[in-house]
Amino acid sequence: MGLLSLQGDFARHAEALLALGAEPVRVSLPEHLRDLDALIVPGGESSTMLRLLDATGLRGGVQRFVRERPVLGTCAGLILLARDVERLPAPTLGVIDIGAERNAYGRQVHSFTHDVDVAPLADTMAGMFIRAPRITRVGRGVEVIARLDGEPVGVRQGLAVAITFHPELTDDRRLHAWFLGDVAGLKLRAGGAVR
Ligand code: GLN
Numbered sequence: 001m002g003l004l005s006l007q008g009d010f011a012r013h014a015e016a017l018l019a020l021g022a023e024p025v026r027v028s029l030p031e032h033l034r035d036l037d038a039l040i041v042p043g044g045e046s047s048t049m050l051r052l053l054d055a056t057g058l059r060g061g062v063q064r065f066v067r068e069r070p071v072l073g074t075c076a077g078l079i080l081l082a083r084d085v086e087r088l089p090a091p092t093l094g095v096i097d098i099g100a101e102r103n104a105y106g107r108q109v110h111s112f113t114h115d116v117d118v119a120p121l122a123d124t125m126a127g128m129f130i131r132a133p134r135i136t137r138v139g140r141g142v143e144v145i146a147r148l149d150g151e152p153v154g155v156r157q158g159l160a161v162a163i164t165f166h167p168e169l170t171d172d173r174r175l176h177a178w179f180l181g182d183v184a185g186l187k188l189r190a191g192g193a194v195r
Pocket of ligand 1: 042043044045046047074075076077102103130131132133
């Protein structure tokens with residue numbers, strides 16, 4: 001299970017994967033993409049991550065990977081996967097047909113925690129929003145998988161999933177488990193995932 005590790009909070013995703021018995025593989029160079037089942041694009045600073053994708057020569061490989069293989073983007077990761085985002089220094093990967101606005105909750109509510117309805121879990125979970133983006137447009141063919149007071153905060157298009165909050169910062173591993181099992185098709189068993 002690859003973890004884009006250029007910048008941001010990839011270490012917390014690694015903890016979540018280990019807790020579920022999956023093996024986190026840090027991706028910071030093109031050759032690290034070989035033999036991965038799926039990729040997580042973490043939160044952080046999307047403009048910096050996009051610059052680093054170009055500086056490391058990773059952009060082409062990551063672009064191909066996310067078109068073909070399962071990918072989960074969280075927060076800045078959603079921005080990288082979205083098709084339309086304004087005010088960025090480089091193009092996004094554009095694999096999910098949504099629009100997103102960066103830092104869209106304003107200064108006062110910079111960061112907050114709120115219950116989110118997560119459709120694939122048929123339940124709510126605590127969503128931590130940290131300078132989170134907002135989903136401003138949902139294209140046809142994009143399924144909304146999570147909502148905050150009715151507003152979309154999580155989407156899926158094919159094998160690509162993106163959410164505006166940070167499931168890796170709580171101890172609730174259900175969203176990672178759903179991604180690994182149902183989206184990426186990895187067989188999770190108690191204490192270990194089969195690669
Ligand atoms: N505000 C950040 C950005 O636009 C995202 C914040 C995050 O990932 N927690 O890149």
